[in-house]
Amino acid sequence: MATAATKVGPKFQVTIPKTVRDAVGLKVGDLVEASVGRDGIVLRQKVRSDKPVSLARQLEESEAAVRAGRVLGPFKSASAAMKAVKARARRVDRTVRR
Numbered sequence: 001m002a003t004a005a006t007k008v009g010p011k012f013q014v015t016i017p018k019t020v021r022d023a024v025g026l027k028v029g030d031l032v033e034a035s036v037g038r039d040g041i042v043l044r045q046k047v048r049s050d051k052p053v054s055l056a057r058q059l060e061e062s063e064a065a066v067r068a069g070r071v072l073g074p075f076k077s078a079s080a081a082m083k084a085v086k087a088r089a090r091r092v093d094r095t096v097r098r
Contacts, residue, residue: 016043 004017016026024045026032031046065071072088075081 002017002019002023004019006015006017008014020026026045031048033044033046035042035044072084073081075084
């Protein structure tokens with residue numbers, strides 16, 4: 001098991017030593033969970049996972065958006081899509097300013 005000592009910084013930040021990071025495969029941006037254990041502070045890697053949403057629910061939400069008019073298109077080209085998006089943004093901007 002990889003262990004190493006490190007000190008607590010002025011903002012209570014702790015640098016995880018390279019030997020420990022390498023041993024568990026920790027990378028920049030990974031999440032860790034801090035908790036109190038029997039022997040002190042315990043850091044565990046956390047895996048971010050999205051809640052699974054059923055395909056039927058996604059389809060239902062999409063159809064509701066179409067019925068409510070919250071979609072644009074279909075478009076024959078990317079430039080036509082961009083024109084529609086910019087026009088929609090201008091309309092929304094005008095209503096927000098009022």
